[in-house]
Amino acid sequence: MLRLLTIELHKLKYNRASKVLSIIYFALLTSIALIAAIKFDIGPIKFHLAEQGIFNFPYIWHFNTYIAAIFKFFLLLVIVSMMANEYSYKTLKQNLIDGLSKKEFILSKFYTVIAFAFVSTLFVFIVSLILGAVYSDFNEISIIFSDLDYLFAFFIKLLGFFSFGLFLGILIKRSAFAVAAMIVWLIVESLIKGYLYWTFRNIKTGTDEAVNGIMQFFPLESMANLIKEPFTRLGAVKSVASQIGENFTKDYSVSLFNITIVLIWTAIFIYSSYALLKKRDL
Amino acid sequence: MSRQIHIINKNQKSLETILSIQNLDKKYGKVHAVNNLSFDIQKGNVYGILGPNGSGKSTTLGIILNVVNKTSGNFSWFDGKLSTHEALKKVGAIIERPNFYPYMTAVQNLQLICKIKGVSYDKIEEKLKIVNLYERRNSKFRTYSLGMKQRLAIASALLNDPEILILDEPTNGLDPQGIHEIRQIIKEIAQNGTTILLASHLLDEVEKVCSHVVVIRNGVKLYSGRVDEMTASNGFFELQADDQNKLKQLLESHSSIGTINSENGVLIANLSSELSASEINKFLFDNGISLSHLVKRKPSLEQQFLDLTNNQ
Structure with a gap:
């Protein structure tokens, strides 16, 4: 396993584009800390975002993983191009001739995806821990380390997303088209969602439930469901909402069922990549 | 080599x-x-x-x-x-x-x-x-x-x-x-x-x-x-003498010689069975022909390759 990972890292290490994108990605992850610096100080209105409770444990785990997941597109480019490049440089052929099996080839890519997801998770964990230590109102150990399942969900979310990218890279063989295909797929899912809303608009049991009951099985939707938006959970937002008569009763927790769906998609993507590679003549 | x-x-x-x-x-x-x-x-x-x-x-x-x-x-x-x-x-x-x-x-x-x-x-x-x-x-x-x-x-x-x-x-x-x-x-x-x-x-x-x-x-x-x-060929001779016609007639009468072609004044005699250069030389000399040119060759790989790919 380590051998396959070092092979892939050797390929990435010397690739300038991949290196720059990875650095930007990790810099952006760190930049979450900059949110702490958001301060308005206009005469009587004093607003300091860090003091609104967004960095309170354990809420910070939810908030930071949600924000960090937005930056995953930078790594997606790295992952799609590391796959598509093997086709455009024809090095895939050379790798196989040199004695890498097709299975090992896919595994080396998959291990790299796992490594990227893991390092990202670790990074978010450390950044959040530091931010929380500085700004959180609660500092008991039991509170700090509660709700860590958001980090796990973050890891699974990246894993599923990058596996999807890997699969599209193999399927389409061109980085730009593979990324475009991902966007097209996102549009397709949105269209299906819209169509379902229209179909179920008069259903008695509730339109939302019916639509989500189906949509939760789609790859991108299931990944999006892993970490729900954290904003309406924020104390300040809640109090404002209740003043204007809105009441959020939403389940923000990470659902095990959802994680299972994403893991199944990951397995499907990786296995299909392997099946595709096995079937093709190079 | x-x-x-x-x-x-x-x-x-x-x-x-x-x-x-x-x-x-x-x-x-x-x-x-x-x-x-x-x-x-x-x-x-x-x-x-x-x-x-x-x-x-x-x-x-x-x-x-x-x-x-x-x-x-x-x-x-x-x-x-x-x-x-x-x-x-x-x-x-x-x-x-x-x-x-x-x-x-x-x-x-x-x-x-x-x-x-x-x-x-x-x-x-x-x-x-x-x-x-x-x-x-x-x-x-x-x-x-x-x-x-x-x-x-x-x-x-x-x-x-x-x-x-x-x-x-x-x-x-x-x-x-x-x-x-x-x-x-x-x-x-x-x-x-x-x-x-x-x-x-x-x-x-x-x-x-x-x-x-x-x-x-x-x-x-x-x-x-x-x-x-590569080919079953026994090779061929390149021959030249003052009297090419008589040379050709003699060669045609020899049992080991198959087809005979003429190329640039040189006779090319393909062998149908094994025959050494000295044997053919002796045979011709005994029949009153003295050669000015005699070479025994195996067909080149190119010739053999073309024969193979064309014949089948």
Whole structure:
């Protein structure tokens, strides 16, 4: 396993584009800390975002993983191009001739995806821990380390997303088209969602439930469901909402069922990549 | 040269099969690229695969190198003791154009191959020197000329001191200088006793280095065996005398002589059975003809190849 990972890292290490994108990605992850610096100080209105409770444990785990997941597109480019490049440089052929099996080839890519997801998770964990230590109102150990399942969900979310990218890279063989295909797929899912809303608009049991009951099985939707938006959970937002008569009763927790769906998609993507590679003549 | 090597190696080692191909078939839709192909590669020999463009050479090599899926049939490396991808770690192969990562230097590319093959970095320097790229070792691959790329490919194929070196059209697209350099390198490798499988449509290339040859056309094997036993021909004589007509009549009467052609005032007499030059000389002299020119020749590989591919 380590051998396959070092092979892939050797390929990435010397690739300038991949290196720059990875650095930007990790810099952006760190930049979450900059949110702490958001301060308005206009005469009587004093607003300091860090003091609104967004960095309170354990809420910070939810908030930071949600924000960090937005930056995953930078790594997606790295992952799609590391796959598509093997086709455009024809090095895939050379790798196989040199004695890498097709299975090992896919595994080396998959291990790299796992490594990227893991390092990202670790990074978010450390950044959040530091931010929380500085700004959180609660500092008991039991509170700090509660709700860590958001980090796990973050890891699974990246894993599923990058596996999807890997699969599209193999399927389409061109980085730009593979990324475009991902966007097209996102549009397709949105269209299906819209169509379902229209179909179920008069259903008695509730339109939302019916639509989500189906949509939760789609790859991108299931990944999006892993970490729900954290904003309406924020104390300040809640109090404002209740003043204007809105009441959020939403389940923000990470659902095990959802994680299972994403893991199944990951397995499907990786296995299909392997099946595709096995079937093709190079 | 190559024949000597073959004999030396044969004496040193018992025959060991490196690659065995049985009834290999490959169809691309309606195109039957490889048709029921069988042959064996023995250790220590230098093999040529000959065939016109599009005859299935590269497809065959692609199949045994794990990049093209066979339709049916079998092949086994090292008597089937190793799985294909494990066996390939002991093989050095270059097919078609050299493929490396353009953003890496020669050394970085070779390091990657060492990692894949599971060998140490020790040999990189030595192999780069063999192919004359040591001075350019830290230049990025994309800055290389085609000849340099091809030489780097050879260095990469030699990294693991392979049991067998597989070369597909190694001099394709090179200038005369480059062709000469590559051939020189191949000859040196052959002299070290490495088994070589060389696919080419360039006959002189094969003739110069190979001891054995496999001829294929349209995916069908026409011949496999030693280069010098390729056709059943007993050779031919080139003869010239003052009285060409009488010479021709005499030759026609001889039982060992088959067809007779005239080329540029020289008679070409094909042999239908074995006959030495001194025997024919004596026969003609006894019948009152003294020759001004007599040469016994074996047909060139080119002639043999054309005979084979045209006759069937």
